[in-house]
Amino acid sequence: MRPLLFLRLLRLTACAALCTATAVRADEVQVAVAANFTAPARQIAAEFEKDTGHRAVLTFGATGKFYAQIRNGAPFEALLAADDITPARLEREGVAVAGSRFTYAIGRLALWSPQTGLVDAKGEVLGKGTYKHLALANPKLAPYGAAAVETLQSLKLLETLQPRFVQGENIAQTFQFVSTGNAELGFVALSQVMADGKPAEGSTWLVPGSLHRPIRQEAALLSAARNRPAAQAWLRYLAGDKARAIMKRFGYDL
Numbered sequence: 001m002r003p004l005l006f007l008r009l010l011r012l013t014a015c016a017a018l019c020t021a022t023a024v025r026a027d028e029v030q031v032a033v034a035a036n037f038t039a040p041a042r043q044i045a046a047e048f049e050k051d052t053g054h055r056a057v058l059t060f061g062a063t064g065k066f067y068a069q070i071r072n073g074a075p076f077e078a079l080l081a082a083d084d085i086t087p088a089r090l091e092r093e094g095v096a097v098a099g100s101r102f103t104y105a106i107g108r109l110a111l112w113s114p115q116t117g118l119v120d121a122k123g124e125v126l127g128k129g130t131y132k133h134l135a136l137a138n139p140k141l142a143p144y145g146a147a148a149v150e151t152l153q154s155l156k157l158l159e160t161l162q163p164r165f166v167q168g169e170n171i172a173q174t175f176q177f178v179s180t181g182n183a184e185l186g187f188v189a190l191s192q193v194m195a196d197g198k199p200a201e202g203s204t205w206l207v208p209g210s211l212h213r214p215i216r217q218e219a220a221l222l223s224a225a226r227n228r229p230a231a232q233a234w235l236r237y238l239a240g241d242k243a244r245a246i247m248k249r250f251g252y253d254l
Contacts, residue, residue: 026053027230030075032066033058034082034217035172036107036144036189040250041080044243052237054230062170064141070095070222077225078234080217082107082171083143087220100221104238106253107215108190109147111205112178119185119203126157135166135177135186143215144171148187150212190251217252 033041038060045056063082070076070090079096081087084103090096111126113119118129125131137145145167152158166183168174171192178186187207193200219238225231237243244254 028055028057029077029228029230029234030057031059031078031080031234032070032076033060033080034063035060035170036082036191037080038172039191040246043246044238047242048234048237052233054233056234060172062138062141063143075224077222077228077231078219079222080104080219082215082217084216084218087218090220094223096220096222097226100235101218102239103216104219105217105247107144107217108251108253109144109151109207109212109215110188110190110193111185111207112188112193112202113185114179114202115184117203119205121205123205123207125185126155126161131184132164133166133183134161134164135168135174135183137168137171137174142170144187144189147212147215151207154211194251
């Protein structure tokens with residue numbers, strides 16, 4: 001074979017091998033993400049793609065609904081739940097890979113209103129305010145909704161305030177109810193009202209953790225992705241320093 005032709009073939013072979021290797025390395029991972037984690041997850045996914053070449057395809061919703069979808073065969077490969085109960089349950093049922101669960105963040109509950117001065121620093125507005133509607137997420141589907149109910153039970157206000165409830169399917173819809181004025185105030189995730197490391201406009205009460213059980217948010221690798229490098233890479237990245245720094249800016253405890 002003539003040297004020039006050989007060199008050309010060598011270059012073509014190397015190019016084909018490189019393209020094949022890149023295709024193998026770069027892949028997609030389908031991730032079910034609890035609604036409270038929407039903003040940080042999008043930022044983490046952007047950094048994940050830049051750093052690894054893999055792309056995280058994110059679907060947001062209520063943890064309880066994701067459980068039902070995953071049990072019915074939804075093609076998710078990783079779950080970022082808003083609690084630690086759902087991933088543990090999926091592991092017991094053989095739907096999540098044993099030993100893959102870990103707490104990626106501790107969520108913080110906040111009482112928020114877009115109106116300046118409506119929510120006071122101690123949350124006393126709950127018992128003294130003249131508001132008509134209080135938004136919270138469905139406690140049967142959303143762990144932040146369950147934490148809101150526990151908070152009201154601790155304050156001995158649950159029965160009194162139940163007639164004022166406006167209930168969202170998940171924490172994202174709950175936030176929408178408050179931000180659009182369908183409820184004057186509501187229990188939301190602190191991450192939803194954080195901007196540049198500080199609470200956004202309006203008025204906020206950061207609910208003390210002593211008023212409800214800790215919101216331990218766990219991630220898990222789902223059994224369908226047991227041998228999927230992109231899914232494993234996503235969970236490793238979630239536990240890394242860059243992802244944790246993003247979470248901290250949104251008010252999560254680590």
